[in-house]
Amino acid sequence: MAKPADIEADLTLEISGSDVTPDRFQRATAAFFDLLGEVGKGVAAKGEPLEWRVQVKQGSNLVGVLPGPRLSQATATGTRRVIVAGLEALQRAAEEPPGFSDRALLCLKRLIGTTPAHDEGDFTIAVWGQKVPVPISGSLADNVRELLNEAYTDQGSVEGHLRTVSEAGGFRIVLYEPLFGRPVRCDVPEHLMSNALTLFGKRVEVFGSISYRRDGEIARVRVEDLVPFPDDQQLPTHDQVRGILRANA
Structure with missing residues (x-):
């Protein structure tokens, strides 16, 4: 796992392990960006463009997102807080977090679906809110599946x-x-x-x-x-x- 000093963006997706295939990496990043967009729609002001920029660090599997020129810092910060707080809440209980629509939960389910079942294979995902990681754990995955079941x-x-x-x-x-x-x-x-x-x-x-x-x-x-x-x-x-x-x- 990365260290806090490696994290530069306010919101970062970390994909790590020896079993990171191109297909898994692509599906994980696509699901993460869809989750970002879905949560952002609920935070942004009406008509505000959800414009993000991607930061990829050389030699690492860290994908950071930064607000684009037309996205307010308030929306960027609010989106990060909703995502991180939602992931932390879903680690504890199968209760839909504030700011997570059904579509957001489905995006998160797709992200979870890229990880191997029952700890098979060396492939892990974490979402960093600034310098604090939230691993996509088994309990989080179980709670999301229960919510959608x-x-x-x-x-x-x-x-x-x-x-x-x-x-x-x-x-x-x-x-x-x-x-x-x-x-x-x-x-x-x-x-x-x-x-x-x-x-x-x-x-x-x-x-x-x-x-x-x-x-x-x-x-x-x-x-x-x-x-x-x-x-x-x-x-x-x-x-x-x-x-x-x-x-x-």
Whole structure:
């Protein structure tokens, strides 16, 4: 593996080992550049050109990327941070990181696919954020595969407290289930985002297409509508419910 002193770009792909073939090198760099472009689209301002420059060090397998003349430093820095933080998060858990769209995850899966399975062969990949490497490890690969392994979908609804609203990498919200507090990622169409912002922090119910993993856990909800639950003070009291039941008896 390279040393921090070898790294000159803010974001660098390192491909190392004795089994680096031209095909693997080409596929790995193509997947990396596609990941860079996909994440960058969610960070860049509207209409900002995603213009990068490539830096290849002589005698090494280090491929660095630098912002081009028309790409702002803020976008370049933001893209690097989203990619590095996302890779670090995916090493820990099979939860989609902020700023990673489905297409970004597929790009990452392609990058992972260039590495040998079960440690067969001398070929490793790492992504450096400035001077800190993030290896493309087995746990990261397993978590990405689990995220993309949706078993079936069904129409339905999910309720929870709306505590996250994000536009990075696509419009989405995150609900936290009332019973166990598990996060549920929800993809939201743009025309519902203003409604989601007004409901931030409240208990809501979302309706749409629900994707489930093989273990039955919800992978995501593609939201078609969302509505607030009534405030506690708007709900009938116990005595009022008893009165309603007696009146209808």
